[in-house]
Amino acid sequence: MNSVSGSSIKTVAVTLVAAVSIPVILLALSSEDPLQSITFFFTGPFQSTYNLGNMLDNTAMLILTGLGMSIAFRAGTFNLGGEGQVYAGAITAVIISLNIGNTAGFTGIVIVLTAGLLTGALIAGISGFLKKQWNTDELISTFLLSGAIIHLTDFLIANPFRDRSSFLISTEKIPEKLFLYKLMGSSHLNISFFLSIAAVFLAYIFLFKSTTGYEIRLTGLNRKFVEYGGIPYKRHLVIPMLISGGMYGLAGSFSVLGNFHMGIKGFTAGLGWNGIAVTLIAGNNPIFIIPGALIFAYLEAGTEVAMIHSDLSFEFSNLIKAVIFFLITAKRFKLRRKVTLG
Amino acid sequence: MGNAILDMTTPIILAALGGLFTELGGVLNIALEGLMLVGAFAAILITEFTGSTLLGTMGAALAGISLAYIFGFITLRFRANIFITGLGANLFALGITNYLSSIIFGTKGVIHSPEFPSLLRIGNYNLFLFAAILSTIITVFIINKTVFGLRLRATGYNASVSLVRGVDSYSIQMKSLLISGALSGLGGAALSLRLGAYVPNMTAGRGWIALVAIYLGRKHPIGIFITCLILAGAEYFSNAAQGMFTIPSDILLAFPYLITLTGMIIFSFINRTLEK
Numbered sequence: 001m002n003s004v005s006g007s008s009i010k011t012v013a014v015t016l017v018a019a020v021s022i023p024v025i026l027l028a029l030s031s032e033d034p035l036q037s038i039t040f041f042f043t044g045p046f047q048s049t050y051n052l053g054n055m056l057d058n059t060a061m062l063i064l065t066g067l068g069m070s071i072a073f074r075a076g077t078f079n080l081g082g083e084g085q086v087y088a089g090a091i092t093a094v095i096i097s098l099n100i101g102n103t104a105g106f107t108g109i110v111i112v113l114t115a116g117l118l119t120g121a122l123i124a125g126i127s128g129f130l131k132k133q134w135n136t137d138e139l140i141s142t143f144l145l146s147g148a149i150i151h152l153t154d155f156l157i158a159n160p161f162r163d164r165s166s167f168l169i170s171t172e173k174i175p176e177k178l179f180l181y182k183l184m185g186s187s188h189l190n191i192s193f194f195l196s197i198a199a200v201f202l203a204y205i206f207l208f209k210s211t212t213g214y215e216i217r218l219t220g221l222n223r224k225f226v227e228y229g230g231i232p233y234k235r236h237l238v239i240p241m242l243i244s245g246g247m248y249g250l251a252g253s254f255s256v257l258g259n260f261h262m263g264i265k266g267f268t269a270g271l272g273w274n275g276i277a278v279t280l281i282a283g284n285n286p287i288f289i290i291p292g293a294l295i296f297a298y299l300e301a302g303t304e305v306a307m308i309h310s311d312l313s314f315e316f317s318n319l320i321k322a323v324i325f326f327l328i329t330a331k332r333f334k335l336r337r338k339v340t341l342g
Numbered sequence: 343m344g345n346a347i348l349d350m351t352t353p354i355i356l357a358a359l360g361g362l363f364t365e366l367g368g369v370l371n372i373a374l375e376g377l378m379l380v381g382a383f384a385a386i387l388i389t390e391f392t393g394s395t396l397l398g399t400m401g402a403a404l405a406g407i408s409l410a411y412i413f414g415f416i417t418l419r420f421r422a423n424i425f426i427t428g429l430g431a432n433l434f435a436l437g438i439t440n441y442l443s444s445i446i447f448g449t450k451g452v453i454h455s456p457e458f459p460s461l462l463r464i465g466n467y468n469l470f471l472f473a474a475i476l477s478t479i480i481t482v483f484i485i486n487k488t489v490f491g492l493r494l495r496a497t498g499y500n501a502s503v504s505l506v507r508g509v510d511s512y513s514i515q516m517k518s519l520l521i522s523g524a525l526s527g528l529g530g531a532a533l534s535l536r537l538g539a540y541v542p543n544m545t546a547g548r549g550w551i552a553l554v555a556i557y558l559g560r561k562h563p564i565g566i567f568i569t570c571l572i573l574a575g576a577e578y579f580s581n582a583a584q585g586m587f588t589i590p591s592d593i594l595l596a597f598p599y600l601i602t603l604t605g606m607i608i609f610s611f612i613n614r615t616l617e618k
Binding site for chain 2: 026030078080130133134135136137139140141143144145147148149150151152154155158159273276280312313314315316317318319320321322323324325326327328329330331332333334
């Protein structure tokens with residue numbers, strides 16, 4: 001298995017320049033007023049506290065998902081099921097919120113967040129368990145499981161929990177006493193921002209200061225060596241999965257309590273892949289996840305504002321991610337061929 | 343019934359055969375999904391403008407080859423991680439079809455026109471089924487009886503050794519990627535032309551199912567063919583169950599994933615048990 005290692009600064013720079021140029025080129029090609037659209041792309045996120053707050057809220061979600069993925073990558077495992085894990089975490093948060101009745105405020109919030117976290121961890125944990133038990137390829141099993149979970153979650157929102165009075169395919173609104181405290185006007189930014197930053201430091205301490213973290217990193221570097229050295233490496237096929245899935249589930253429940261306040265069909269779509277993009281920009285280093293998430297959130301916010309102010313309606317998000325994924329792990333940028341061993 | 347199962351399985355067989363070439367060449371190709379998707383889109387786009395499903399089909403293969411080339415070029419020449427670039431190719435396919443669809447057709451949704459030519463059929467069977475059978479036979483031949491097939495397997499077995507023996511592994515792996523692009527593109531065309539419409543993200547995991555079918559079929563073309571038939575059969579019967587129990591459509595959509603995952607778990611369980 002090719003584990004994903006950190007990238008050089010040069011690679012990150014080339015990747016980011018390419019990622020920024022995608023929206024610029026597409027706007028120049030397709031917008032009726034390219035200059036205005038491009039200006040909106042660069043300055044849009046800072047034009048109002050609403051845009052800025054939403055960008056920072058997205059950053060918080062990206063930090064959590066990026067962290068989850070970086071721990072999986074560090075351990076040499078792949079978790080391609082983020083889309084399903086975050087969506088399932090979110091719907092669990094909605095369902096619990098709608099049913100805990102009078103458990104108010106803090107206790108309620110903790111229960112909901114824990115439930116979301118456990119849901120994500122459980123789903124990813126299944127793939128980790130299968131890998132440990134029968135060597136089932138986790139790259140494919142996480143993806144397939146997530147594909148199924150997405151449709152099952154769609155079902156929950158569209159059928160048993162649907163609010164028939166709404167125009168959207170959505171659930172009822174969760175009780176207001178569970179809403180997370182907002183930080184910036186009408187924007188979605190809320191206290192989950194600080195909690196996600198705290199999670200970065202916890203992840204750092206876990207990876208670099210704890211025995212399990214050390215063993216996980218070692219497993220990612222060389223599984224055979226770890227096995228030979230007597231470390232119970234099989235455990236480290238499951239633990240990173242539980243953590244990465246848990247982070248995804250947590251991000252899903254945060255976005256419910258802090259932002260959406262209900263379940264809407266497909267509402268967390270994209271967060272799973274975005275988390276991978278962020279951790280790759282950050283070179284799998286927890287500390288760099290913060291700037292990585294900020295950069296990615298800025299790109300997303302910019303394209304969103306540019307779209308709102310133009311005549312266009314296509315989505316850049318996948319193309320930007322595509323460019324990042326294409327280039328971020330490149331070892332070199334030589335266009336000419338050279339046959340070498342290795 | 344048999345007909346419906348064959349129609350469902352044809353796109354997956356084509357993509358899985360494509361993926362077999364890359365797999366044997368030592369490249370785990372998780373981009374099959376994206377390669378199929380650009381094929382499905384190109385087939386409808388070109389058929390719409392030329393009125394010819396034949397040109398549409400060729401365009402689909404070409405679209406698959408083009409994306410496979412970009413994917414291969416970056417992966418092999420920049421020495422990038424193939425799983426990550428493979429994800430990139432899948433997201434690129436989603437992004438580019440979304441972009442072109444909204445620029446050319448003015449919609450991000452379903453592309454369908456009433457005067458769309460219907461797909462050629464021989465008797466009750468659609469032409470792509472014959473293409474899939476033919477491809478299976480040709481694949482058996484190429485892998486076992488040609489110099490390219492031998493070099494492909496040698497490269498997959500040990501790229502460094504075959505390089506020392508004078509086999510250009512870059513070129514071999516690139517060729518296998520282009521073949522997988524062509525076949526997956528055809529698979530995409532089989533999907534969209536049969537429906538006579540393009541639906542966003544219409545491959546819906548089929549590229550991943552194809553990938554699993556390669557393993558379940560023990561990396562043999564005929565094994566893959568049979569595996570695809572079994573997977574499609576299982577999906578057909580679970581769909582048929584819908585009529586009896588009125589299962590909501592969202593749950594039905596989850597079935598192909600669950601069926602494939604179950605197949606994969608059983609396969610790895612058996613493998614592990616045999617090892618012991």
